[in-house]
Amino acid sequence: MKSTGKALAALRGLMANLPSNLGSINAYIIPSDDAHQSEYLAERDERRAFISGFDGSAGTAVVTEKQALLWTDGRYYQQAGKQLDNAWTLMKDGQPSTPSIDAWFANELQPGSKVGVDANLISTRAWNPLETALKSAGCSLLPIAPNLIDLIWENQPAAPNKPIVPLSVEFTGKPIATKLAEVREAMNEKRASVLVVSALDEIAWFLNLRGSDIDYNPVFFAYILVTLEDLFFFVDESKLLPAIYDHFRANNVQPRVRPYDEVHGMLKSLAESSSSRVWISLGSSYALTTLIPEEKRMHAITPINLMKAVKNDVEASGMRACHIRDGVALCQYFGWLEDCIKNNVAVDEISGASRLEELRSLQDKYMGLSFTTISASGPNGSVIHYHPLPATNRPISDKEMYLCDSGAQYSDGTTDVTRTMHFGAPTEEEIHAFTLVLKGQISLGTAVFPRKVKGQFLDTIARKALWDEGLDYGHGTGHGIGHYLNVHEGPMGIGIRLMPDDPGLEENMFLSNEPGYYKEGQFGIRIEDIVQVVPANIRNDFDGRGALSFSTVTMCPIQTKLVDVKLLTEKERTSLNNYHKTVRETLAPLLREANDANTLTWLERETQPI
Known part of the structure; x- marks a missing residue:
């Protein structure tokens, strides 16, 4: 948490006396975006993080003459609550009691108020309804240049200038x-x-x-x-x-x-x-x-x-190939981590993430990580987009759940995988919750659906087992993934919220399948695979529309110690066993070729049928 009072005072001074004699504004919006509406930002574009102290990838700050508010979604409630100082009010976007930014402006601003924003940092899709809502309330939305945060940000990082x-x-x-x-x-x-x-x-x-x-x-x-x-x-x-x-x-x-x-x-x-x-x-x-x-x-x-x-055949082949190599590194990591814990060798979230990065870097065509590794032990796992820092770093032990969400860039594709494990004796609650998440993950991974169906319509499939017990998770179920590009890629996705540009699912799209469950302050569970959209092998084809399903390309065991087999249907148990058989048959020859007997032993044990 950083103190933001000085920066807020400077911003409010500019709002009251805009540069170039533009007068004044009553509120200023600081979006997360850069001029290209990117999800992840270069350091010089992290304006919302500078003014608020919250550095999650999603959120919008609003500063008025007397208030400072931050809207962010369920992935970041805990993080924002810890990073915002008392000058800020956290607005939990998605909660029924939380008004949208449009509604808040309409209710809180006096008629005649002026709201400013850098028009380079807001999409037309976001501008239009906001402008309409403000007009309805007798207020106005104004494009403000230059960016006011840039004017008060001392030592703002320079624009990156790296070779292409x-x-x-x-x-x-x-x-x-x-x-x-x-x-x-x-x-x-x-x-x-x-x-x-x-x-x-x-x-x-x-x-x-x-x-x-x-x-x-x-x-x-x-x-x-x-x-x-x-x-x-x-x-x-x-x-x-x-x-x-x-x-x-x-x-x-x-x-x-x-x-x-x-x-x-x-x-x-x-x-x-x-x-x-x-x-x-x-x-x-x-x-x-x-x-x-x-x-x-x-x-x-x-x-x-x-x-x-829609990946072409070469891109699709590369995506499958890089996930196999990535699977080798993941198995090496989890096998190594288990040995460390059994032998009382100290490993923490940061040293674990570093070891995983090292193992990935040894794989062919490796180009770097695809995002900051989420290496989260115990209660840190309940922070959905947690990443370890020295101040939050915890040991990885046999007493707590461990959630690892990680990925890499290869010249032939991009990976993103989450596995949740316990290296000791998990509690009944942990096993039960993990099994509910797994049931949803298998249900989505084995779903059959018509061609061009919107991803939103598949979301409930992954949540049903949790919903049946009054449980849920505060993030989407699936995102597109790039080919040696951004780990989150549109225009399609699987989630509760409508994706306005979703063209419907087609063969050779690649998405994540990642339901979860998070008990605040105790543990987090997420199981994430990347899946390829493929033709479904069924009798009918939705009257000529075309039948599709998913093929999992991620190659890493799911820890069966955490599974309550009694809760699985025969179809779910068979699906998990078939997946583990594929993982074992795909990765074992590569581990033998590398003379990696320790990881091979771990792989064979972790993929035994249940």
């Missing part, structure tokens, strides 16, 4: 020229002459490039404008080494490289001169959207987003 690297078609499966032709085909179908691309993972995927401007996310800061004749690439040219230009030539494309900051002027010019529509996603910033004349705006998810979500 090419990714071979050996891994991408499709050259840029082919992707460009497909995008232009989609533009012609929509009668659009310009496509605006601001999401960093879309740009990296489209150009077969990767970067490191944001930790754990192999992306780089850039924009793309696609026309029917040109491809404009807005980027700091110092990041482009000669290999990048060779890469473009090899891919038969010649982007027109422009400075990163020139995108606004170029978009305004292209939009005004265009005789047809300009395609921009509602997920792009409001600052970009307002550069396009209203009558020319076409709001829709970009074709790149949809193309990226």
